[in-house]
Amino acid sequence: xxxxxxxxxxxxxxxxxxxxxxxxxxxxxxxxxxxxxxxxxxxxxxxxxxxxxxxxxxxxxxxxxxxxxxxxxxxxxxxxxxxxxxxxxxxxxxxxxxxxxxxxxxxxxxxxxxxxxxxxxxxxxxxxxxxxxxxxxxxxxxxxxxxxxxxxxxxxxxxxxxxxxxxxxxxxxxxxx
Amino acid sequence: xxxxxxxxxxxxxxxxxxxxxxxxxxxxxxxxxxxxxxxxxxxxxxxxxxxxxxxxxxxxxxxxxxxxxxxxxxxxxxxxxxxxxxxxxxxxxxxxxxxxxxxxxxxxxxxxxxxxxxxxxxxxxxxxxxxxxxxxxxxxxxxxxxxxxxxxxxxxxxxxxxxxxxxxxxxxxxxxxxxxxxxxxxxxxxxxxxxxxxxxxxxxxxxxxxxxxxxxxxxxxxxxxxxxxxxxxxxxxxxxxxxxxxxxxxxxxxxxxxxxxxxxxxxxxxxxxxxxxxxxxxxxxxxxxxxxxxxxxxxxxxxxxxxxxxxxxxxxxxxxxxxxxxxxxxxxxxxxxxxxxxxxxxxxxxxxxxxxxxxxxxxxxxxxxxxxxxxxxxxxxxxxxxxxxxxxxxxxxxxxxxxxxxxxxxxxxx
Numbered sequence: 001x002x003x004x005x006x007x008x009x010x011x012x013x014x015x016x017x018x019x020x021x022x023x024x025x026x027x028x029x030x031x032x033x034x035x036x037x038x039x040x041x042x043x044x045x046x047x048x049x050x051x052x053x054x055x056x057x058x059x060x061x062x063x064x065x066x067x068x069x070x071x072x073x074x075x076x077x078x079x080x081x082x083x084x085x086x087x088x089x090x091x092x093x094x095x096x097x098x099x100x101x102x103x104x105x106x107x108x109x110x111x112x113x114x115x116x117x118x119x120x121x122x123x124x125x126x127x128x129x130x131x132x133x134x135x136x137x138x139x140x141x142x143x144x145x146x147x148x149x150x151x152x153x154x155x156x157x158x159x160x161x162x163x164x165x166x167x168x169x170x171x172x173x174x175x176x177x
Numbered sequence: 178x179x180x181x182x183x184x185x186x187x188x189x190x191x192x193x194x195x196x197x198x199x200x201x202x203x204x205x206x207x208x209x210x211x212x213x214x215x216x217x218x219x220x221x222x223x224x225x226x227x228x229x230x231x232x233x234x235x236x237x238x239x240x241x242x243x244x245x246x247x248x249x250x251x252x253x254x255x256x257x258x259x260x261x262x263x264x265x266x267x268x269x270x271x272x273x274x275x276x277x278x279x280x281x282x283x284x285x286x287x288x289x290x291x292x293x294x295x296x297x298x299x300x301x302x303x304x305x306x307x308x309x310x311x312x313x314x315x316x317x318x319x320x321x322x323x324x325x326x327x328x329x330x331x332x333x334x335x336x337x338x339x340x341x342x343x344x345x346x347x348x349x350x351x352x353x354x355x356x357x358x359x360x361x362x363x364x365x366x367x368x369x370x371x372x373x374x375x376x377x378x379x380x381x382x383x384x385x386x387x388x389x390x391x392x393x394x395x396x397x398x399x400x401x402x403x404x405x406x407x408x409x410x411x412x413x414x415x416x417x418x419x420x421x422x423x424x425x426x427x428x429x430x431x432x433x434x435x436x437x438x439x440x441x442x443x444x445x446x447x448x449x450x451x452x453x454x455x456x457x458x459x460x461x462x463x464x465x466x467x468x469x470x471x472x473x474x475x476x477x478x479x480x481x482x483x484x485x486x487x488x489x490x491x492x493x494x495x496x497x498x499x500x501x502x503x504x505x506x507x508x509x510x511x512x513x514x515x516x517x518x519x520x521x522x523x524x525x526x527x528x529x530x531x532x533x534x535x536x537x538x539x540x541x542x543x544x545x546x547x548x549x550x551x552x553x554x555x556x557x558x559x560x561x562x563x564x565x566x567x568x569x570x571x572x573x574x575x576x577x578x579x580x581x582x583x584x585x586x587x588x589x590x591x
Contacts, residue, residue, distance in 0.1 A: 021561040030498035034221045038494070044224045 057136035057166050061119045064112055064150070065158035067131050067168055074156060075131035078105040082123035082132050090116035091123060110152040114140060124169075133169055135162045195303050199276055207439040208238035214493055221497040242432075250428040253332075260331035265426070265433035268324025272440035275317045277303045278310035279447050280372050282478040283457045284469055301478070302372060311359060311369045314448070315352070318403060321441065322348045325405075325412060328434070329422035340421025343504060344405070344412035350511035351402040351409075357519025358396025361389045361526040362452045375456030379465035383542035384455040391553040392522040393453045395515050400449060402507070404441040407496040411504055413438075446488035450481065454488075457481040513563075518556050525552040 001008070019025045045052050054060050067075045078095030090113040098106040123132050135158060142148040150158075212227065212234070219226030228234040252261060282301030300306075307313060322344055329341025362385050363369055366377035378384050386393045402409035413421035423434045450456060457463055457477035464473045502510065529548050 018558070018561055022557060023561075024557075027499070031494060034494050034498045037223055038217070038220045040223060042220070042223050042225050046225065046228065 054136045054138075058169055060136040060138075061121045061134045063114065063135050063137040063140050063158060064117075064123070064155055065133055065135050065162060066110060066152065066155040067133060067159055068156065068163075073100065074106060074110075074152070075129050076107045076110060077103045077129055077131070078107040078110075079128060081126040081128060085122040085126035086117075087120060087122065088116045088118045090114075107152060110155065111149050112155065113149045114142075115145060115148045130168065135166055137162070191299065192303060195301070199281060199303060200273065202281075203273065203276065203440060203443070204436070206443065207436045208242060210439050210443070210489065211241060211435070212237050213489070214496075217490070217493045218497065221494070245429060245432040248428040250430070253334075253425050255333045256425060257331040257333065260327050261425075262430070264324050264328030264331060265430045265437070267327060268321050268437040269433045269440075271317045271321040271324060272437040272444070275314055275321075275440075275444050278307045278313050278371060279444070280375065280451070280456065280481075282481060283375075283463075283474065285474050286469060286471060300372070305372065307370060309369050310371045311363065314371075314444070315356065315359075318441070318444065319348065319352065321437065324437070325422045328426070329412075332422070332425040334425050336418045336420070336424040337422050340412045340418050340424070343418075344422060346504075347402055347405070347409065347411060347507065347511075350508055351399045351515075354395050354511060354515035354519045355399035355403055357516070357523055358392045358399060359452065360519075361385075361392035361522050364523070364526050365389065365530055371451050371456075375451055375458065376465070378455040379458035379463070381542050382458075382460060382465070383546060384453060384458070386453040387546040388542060388549045389522055389526055389552075390549055391518060391556050392526065393449075394553070394557075395519045395522060396452065397449060398510075398515060400445040401492070401495070402511070404445040404492075405438065406442060406445075406492055408499040408502050409507055410501060411507060414501060442489065442492055443485070446485045446492065449488050450484040454484055456484075514560050518560060521556045522552065525549070 069075050076093075077098075078093055080093055080095070083089075083091040083093055092109075092111045092113075093107050094109045095105045096108040098104055100106070119134065121134055124134050127133075137158070140148075215237075216226040216234075226234065227237045230236040230240045252258065280300070280302040285299040285301065325344045326341045329337040329344065332338070362374060365385065365388065366374045368374060368377070374385075401407075405412050411421075412418075413423065418424065423431055426434060457480050458465065459476075459480045462473075463477045463480055469477070525548070529545055533545055533548075
């Protein structure tokens with residue numbers, strides 16, 4: 001690209017006035033900013049004692065849960081759309097014939113490797129029955145890699161823990177329960 | 178039979194006690210200044226800062242020190258071992274030795290030691306009455322820069338080398354404005370002895386910052402550069418030079434460098450306070466003479482420490498207020514702005530004190546101060562109008578028009 005290229009817009013810097021050349025106003029301005037921040041409220045929290053505020057749990061992407069329907073059954077229909085959408089390939093589903101008349105399949109096992117997961121939320125978007133959702137739990141820990149592969153029971157128990165504090169998003173967004 | 182020896186013993190013990198107090202206080206202060214620096218850095222950036230070790234994080238310096246002690250004392254194979262080990266020792270020794278002539282208070286009333294030959298009030302300075310105190314300070318602070326250059330050269334690494342080069346160039350550029358800033362004070366108070374400079378300000382009640390503000394500005398900018406603090410921390414800038422001259426150092430040797438660095442800042446704060454802000458003097462609280470009661474003696478120490486802490490906090494705030502100068506900007510600031518301003522201040526102080534401080538009818542110091550501020554205004558506006566720092570080296574539309582084909586056709590090799 002040449003300097004004369006019409007795509008380049010050349011801008012002249014505005015000339016500094018006498019106040020700008022004297023440095024002092026700019027210096028005081030900088031010092032005022034730092035002094036203001038010295039006393040302003042802090043954004044970090046002392047984590048284990050104080051917990052950070054999660055702005056909107058509905059759009060926060062933390063640990064997954066598997067939702068249950070009104071009869072307490074897992075909502076998942078083992079359609080594999082989440083596993084297909086997952087860019088990290090962390091979802092492993094074994095689908096078998098459903099014992100219930102209202103659906104053809106259900107997941108015999110459903111496991112998510114939380115260490116592989118990148119918490120992008122694509123599984124949540126892909127799910128046609130709103131079965132998999134991301135909660136606002138963020139401090140998940142484990143002592144081994146195996147422990148961090150969450151199976152169906154674990155994911156359903158996350159639902160039991162969070163169903164009161166975080167209602168199903170489908171309700172919030174006017175979807176089917 | 179030992180009566181004759183007692184004054185001698187006292188003359189040895191008193192300075193030793195002073196040295197012990199001073200070194201203990203300085204080392205503790207350096208450790209806690211690191212904590213203060215980290216706190217201020219955190220608070221300015223809206224963070225909480227170190228708060229885990231001990232109550233409020235107050236034991237953090239202990240953890241920092243332990244970390245340095247337990248780190249591997251790694252010496253790279255490609256260094257000049259002798260100079261590599263010598264450099265941190267030189268820099269810390271020089272930084273500590275400076276404090277010999279710096280008063281850390283005024284005087285203490287005699288402690289009831291008259292029987293042992295201590296008759297005069299005890300002066301809170303390791304070496305009292307050094308007539309060339311300021312010269313000594315600047316000689317040693319220049320030696321400290323040798324520590325930096327030695328360490329950089331011995332490291333045999335490009336980053337360190339660049340840091341050392343910058344440090345030496347910065348030293349030359351800033352010694353002169355620094356000296357000019359001091360010369361005004363020395364001329365005005367007529368002594369190189371720091372104690373005398375303080376007592377001159379205390380007696381008249383007018384601090385030097387009021388009578389020669391221009392000298393103060395020049396001295397302060399130069400002392401930022403001298404102690405290699407932002408915005409002039411070019412010898413060690415972490416972002417460009419990975420720590421500059423101490424890139425290759427680890428463990429205790431690095432700790433010595435870092436302590437020395439903080440001590441330089443403390444020295445700069447001491448000098449700013451002593452030369453320009455009246456040292457231990459505060460109107461109506463501390464008195465001004467050598468005859469003190471206990472309240473005044475302690476108030477003087479407290480006032481001095483408070484002023485120095487304020488200066489240090491200012492140093493740390495400036496660090497987060499201003500970006501680092503580019504090296505050519507630093508050079509032109511030193512040579513084109515600070516040097517002329519320092520000369521102007523020196524000339525003005527010489528003229529003012531010659532014309533106004535005649536022995537029979539001395540002018541009020543406040544009138545001298547008025548002239549000082551006029552000089553500051555003139556000098557500052559003059560520097561702003563001349564604007565030597567505003568050289569714009571950004572590319573421009575018509576600076577270089579070239580066409581590769583044309584140039585090849587006309588025989589210029591691409």
